[in-house]
Amino acid sequence: MNRYPPWANILVALVILGGVLFALPNVFGDDPALQITREDGSPVTAMTVPGIIAALDEGEIEFVEAALDDQAALVRFPDVASQLRASEVLGEALPFHIIALTLAPRTPAWLRFIGLEPMSLGLDLRGGVHFLYQVDLESALDQLVQTYAQDLRTRLREETIRNTGVEIAGGDTIQFGVQDAARMDEAEQIIRILDPLLVVNRTTVDGQPGFQVQLSPMQVTERQNFAIQQNTITLRNRVNELGVAEPVVQRQGLNRIVVQLPGVQDPSQAERILGATATLEFRLVDSENDAFEAARNNRPPLGSLLRFQRDGTPVLLRRDMIVSGDQLTDASFGYSQGQPAVFVRLNSQGASRMLETTQANLRRPMAVLFIEEKPELVERDGEQVLRNTREETVISVATIQGVFSSNFQITGLTPFEGQDLALMLRAGALATPILKVEERTIGPSLGQDNIDRGRTAVLTGFLLVVLFMAFYYRVFGLTADLALLANLVLIVALLSMLQASLTLPGIAGIVLTVGMAVDANVLIFERIREELRNGNSPQASIRAGYEKAFSTIADANITTLIAASVLWVFGTGPIRGFATTLGLGIMTSMFTAIIGTRVVVNLVYGSRQVERLAIGGSRA
């Protein structure tokens, strides 16, 4: 007799039922949809929905449903064409809103209510843009060392300690010599007070006793982490401004940030906004000196900067800045008297500076300087290093007509630039330059193709294996087929539960699992056949087959799991997707192939006298 205790049967049934439940949300498919949020981050209210419906009706665009979904409005469409048209129409109809293309799952409400969701699809299946940015940690450190050097210079001057000059001696080392050897202790004290974490060494500089000051390893790590975190936050803000549903912005490894934008179809725009660092500075114009003269000699007078307008006209600017971009609290784009304009608001500190300046300088010209930094690879000591090139352009020179403080507008930009600038001012600046080191853009049609191909490959492979097993192992083959089906359901259920994104390599992992999962059953069934050949009774053969094959199956699967884990640990993106499904598949297959089939076999043969088993093979 071969019987499992009732609890084992119940356990298997429960696991399978749970699997079916968790896998269920995946059978309903998606609608192309638009997610509408407000630019300022406040929630969309029910008041917006009638406006959306009216705009869509006016544009004669078909839609399935328009409703509130959490903090956003969600509009579903029957096809991608109407989704794209609606995106344009709504973009015009709803100013101050962000409209993002997305896929909305058709999961019924009761499933969503209990928190069940379909698998999330990777970019290669749903289309979108993947960027990998490298943060220039070296320049983050440089900035810090510069600050310390500057502070040291000031402090030494204040204490009148005469020195050979505070210099940065390559890397993160600052050094200087002290002319009066008696004041060495005092100088050291200054450094220690500046930051007790700095590593201080006494040495000889230019024949004088002096100091070598270095960042401690802790400061280095802290600074690097800060640079990455700050950039991650800025990138996240910018992504939010772009209007993308379910974006991913996260750190990867020591100095990389990965940005994934599902559904984005214009990588150029996304890239321009993510990677750029644009900011503004407001300065008074130096009208006492001749700018053209200065431009001819390329020598601006003391206290002034020489800059150029778009058309090449030179302008002299006062060295003292009134307000810079980081004192802006808000910026939006619009039109003022037919001209594209960026409306800005300053924080209180900036506002009071602006108030003072405008009061004191009525009828004098003020300039807006547009600063753009672009990362660039340059050759240094035979190595490629990331450096920023800075472009400064005067975008407008206007006479101060009245006193103003926190709110004003800037003109002199094209509509295109105005929109981007407003967005970047809102999202904040990048602390350290970043360089794109990888991009993968997948068009929406390729994504759908990949889904279709993946599905065909899985289903065809599954069907062939099912037929093969049924033909070769008869009734036992059918139990293996049931196990295989249960295995597929469990993999899908686990992927939905973990919300790990499914990618094309992930599908390949599932296909491979389908082929390899039957191995456990093959081992068991071959063993049973062998036992039968050796003259054992059917019941004893079943028992022996399952028992003796177990350690072999475990060994074989553990080694494959080792390979999958190594892939998971070392791989990123596609490789990790493959490793995930392969690893999950192996684990679920152990359960379904060993325990699952045993339950079925016991139910079929377990409680009766059996003369022969339908397991195929010549003498069975």
Place this chain on the structure above:
Amino acid sequence: MLSPTLNIDFMGKRRIALVLSAVVVLVSLGSLVTRGLNFGLDFTGGDLLEIAYAGEADLADIRAALTEEGFDNPVVQNFGTVSDVLVRLPPQEVTEGGETRDRVIAALQARDPSMELRRFEFVGPQVGEELTEQGGLAMLIALILIFIYVMLRFRWKFAAGTISALVHDVIVVIGFFSIFGVGFDLTILAAILATIGYSLNDTIVVFDRIRENFRVIRRGTAEEIINASINQMLGRTMITSATTLLVLLCLFLLGGETVSGFALALIVGVFVGTYSSIYIASAAALALNVSPADLIPPKREEIDDLP
């Protein structure tokens, strides 16, 4: 149907197999040294565009358009169908990939507005280098971990047999890609690691039976016992290889161009892995004079060793 009473003298032919393996490994290594691998974008860095046209794509015209635009040595080829084109460009001086993308699209769109960008990939040189290092490291670590596991379960002679089989598999599969110049990208590397897993699976199953037979059949030489074990497991080996190959063929034929290389690597891997678990792993163990004492797990053996 496979006859259950098969008794093929696998080990008797191991010298022929050894020569065959040696030749294949040497050819693979030779090709790797002289021809190298046709590394994909993941490793070399550069730009790749997949473009779909409404009708048949004119490759020569696309090439001309790109050269005119200042891109030297563009690789332009059909991808799956006559209307799909794959363009590959070596790493550009301006390393910001976005500009390249926009320029290529503008140039091609000017010639034929029906084009649609299906995929664009840019990999910077920094990433490529790193991936190559990481890939090699992953392979090494996988082999070491597996060696340790097999050591713990089977003692060192079998671990040595297993590892020599795996190294053989890796060399031959990579050699296959080198000899036929098939593109070698990140997914192929994953496939090779999966092959390691698969081949190992096969080897372990055979070893498990050898160990069992050493215990059960007390008579007979090591060679006879190994032969018997391989024959007993032959049915299982064939069936599992068959089902795995079935699904891999589906993936190769139906999965689209993106995964076909991956499927191909695994198909080669399944063949090589099956062969190696019989001839390399078992023969290596035999060559190391494997005896029952080498198989029984350490705990048991310690007791046996007591005077």
